[in-house]
Amino acid sequence: MTAETPAIRPPIAMLAELTHRCPLSCPYCSNPIELALQEREIDTETWKSVFRQAADLGVLQLHLSGGEPASRRDLEELVGAARDAGLYTNLITSGIGLSERRLKALDEAGLDHVQLSLQGTDAAMADEIGGYRGGFDRKMKVAGWIADIGFPLTLNAVLHRRNLHQLPRAIEMAVEMGARRIEVATVQFHGWALKNRDTLMPTREQAREADRIVTEARARLKGTLVIDYVPADYHSDYPKRCMGGWGTTGLNVAPDGKVLPCHAAESIPHLTFDNVRDTPLRDIWYEGSAFQAYRGTEWMSEPCKSCERKTVDFGGCRCQAMAIVGDASATDPVCIKSPHHGALVAQADAHAASVEARLVYRSAPGKPVVEPVD
Numbered sequence: 001m002t003a004e005t006p007a008i009r010p011p012i013a014m015l016a017e018l019t020h021r022c023p024l025s026c027p028y029c030s031n032p033i034e035l036a037l038q039e040r041e042i043d044t045e046t047w048k049s050v051f052r053q054a055a056d057l058g059v060l061q062l063h064l065s066g067g068e069p070a071s072r073r074d075l076e077e078l079v080g081a082a083r084d085a086g087l088y089t090n091l092i093t094s095g096i097g098l099s100e101r102r103l104k105a106l107d108e109a110g111l112d113h114v115q116l117s118l119q120g121t122d123a124a125m126a127d128e129i130g131g132y133r134g135g136f137d138r139k140m141k142v143a144g145w146i147a148d149i150g151f152p153l154t155l156n157a158v159l160h161r162r163n164l165h166q167l168p169r170a171i172e173m174a175v176e177m178g179a180r181r182i183e184v185a186t187v188q189f190h191g192w193a194l195k196n197r198d199t200l201m202p203t204r205e206q207a208r209e210a211d212r213i214v215t216e217a218r219a220r221l222k223g224t225l226v227i228d229y230v231p232a233d234y235h236s237d238y239p240k241r242c243m244g245g246w247g248t249t250g251l252n253v254a255p256d257g258k259v260l261p262c263h264a265a266e267s268i269p270h271l272t273f274d275n276v277r278d279t280p281l282r283d284i285w286y287e288g289s290a291f292q293a294y295r296g297t298e299w300m301s302e303p304c305k306s307c308e309r310k311t312v313d314f315g316g317c318r319c320q321a322m323a324i325v326g327d328a329s330a331t332d333p334v335c336i337k338s339p340h341h342g343a344l345v346a347q348a349d350a351h352a353a354s355v356e357a358r359l360v361y362r363s364a365p366g367k368p369v370v371e372p373v374d
């Protein structure tokens, strides 16, 4: 099979979801509702082969994620293999499951960068949102070891209605920890977060206040801390350019070896996904039907088809169009040109005004949904 089509560029980044297992149960988790069981996870040698194939394909950055990637006992070996393949390695972790000894071993294996998640800026908030008592204190210990070893650090704060008031403190903490970057990510409603819109949807005022805080902090901390910002998109006028454009810059490998154009792609029911167990990564990227489905602009209908922004945002997020409009080829309803935009705005305001709802925690693979913290 000749896999390469000249018009398609190679991917730059690959997200390797090593496992869906995780000690935390965050109610905004972007993992699919149907989590992959441990028995279905691909083994060490298959991951090593995937890393070599990714590097051959042109991937430069490897994001090791999950679930919690530290739940894999072979994490250190996988990092070493990725480095040997020539990939830049970034570990995306809650910190739970990492010890000082393991972090030193990861350093020896060649890990380049750590991205540490923050569920809240104090134990009460962080442990409630993560559904894990003692998680915050442990994370602070891990942050200390990360600094001692000297890993470049990005702090990743996921913000929503419950914790948006903690944004100024989250930014301060990033500076105190010596992080080079903070990702201020307002929750995106995929996976488990869709079940929690009544509890997590920020108000319009919170979204505006977050914009203001980020603008002010960016100016004040120029040269000290880079602030990446994902605003509350239900309250925006135009959608985000999701995944940099479908099948354009990145790909995800799920714990069971399925290769996805984005982390939520399995929510689009008519797509079928190739698996690294039986198809070379290069063929999947260039020819896989899921990657071809929404690549470029040919698949678009109006209003995107004749819109001047169609190569700016590529019509927004396919998974959000699927979740809200029921049609993955529709314009993302976040867009003011979408006929569904008005309904989305009303829905967002109704979710933001809801006061009764309780958090629905992500359940462990194969286990029922539980509420682990009172």
Ligand code: SF4
Pocket (backbone or CB within 6 Å): 238, 239, 303, 304, 305, 307, 308, 309, 310, 311, 313, 314, 315, 316, 331, 332, 335, 336, 337, 338
């Ligand atoms: Fe983007 Fe489509 Fe909206 Fe134009 S109509 S701004 S391409 S989502």
Ligand code: FES
Pocket (backbone or CB within 6 Å): 190, 242, 243, 262, 263, 264, 265, 316, 317, 318, 319, 320
């Ligand atoms: Fe799938 Fe946006 S999350 S395209």
